[in-house]
Amino acid sequence: MEKMKGRNVICESCGAGFDASLVRCPYCGTAYEPAAEEEYMDKLEDVREDLSKHTKDADNATKKTFKKILLAAIIVIVIFAVFCIIALITPKSGSKHDPDELNSRKQELIQGE
Ligand SMILES: [Zn+2]
Numbered sequence: 001m002e003k004m005k006g007r008n009v010i011c012e013s014c015g016a017g018f019d020a021s022l023v024r025c026p027y028c029g030t031a032y033e034p035a036a037e038e039e040y041m042d043k044l045e046d047v048r049e050d051l052s053k054h055t056k057d058a059d060n061a062t063k064k065t066f067k068k069i070l071l072a073a074i075i076v077i078v079i080f081a082v083f084c085i086i087a088l089i090t091p092k093s094g095s096k097h098d099p100d101e102l103n104s105r106k107q108e109l110i111q112g113e
Contacts, residue, residue: 007020014028023035 008017011025013030016027
């Protein structure tokens with residue numbers, strides 16, 4: 001757009017001279033193709049930049065969410081591992097106590113009857 005500024009073009013339909021950077025003839029409104037095309041390309045480029053910006057934002061959001069999920073998964077796995085370790089350590093003392101308690105309760109019930 002910058003290199004075309006200051007250059008005059010002749011309108012195809014009315015013959016008036018106007019600045020080449022203008023998209024339309026200021027006298028009759030006929031579109032000046034090169035400037036119109038350049039403006040369209042600029043807009044297209046803006047849209048493309050916007051799109052890539054949004055895509056990057058979305059990518060970052062996805063990565064953040066993924067990290068959060070990963071962190072939550074690690075926490076759950078660690079908690080589960082801790083419970084497994086506790087379960088592996090405690091059953092021996094727990095299983096020895098339980099039958100004895102059951103037996104004594106059974107005896108109490110039998111004696112009570
Ligand atoms: Zn014109």
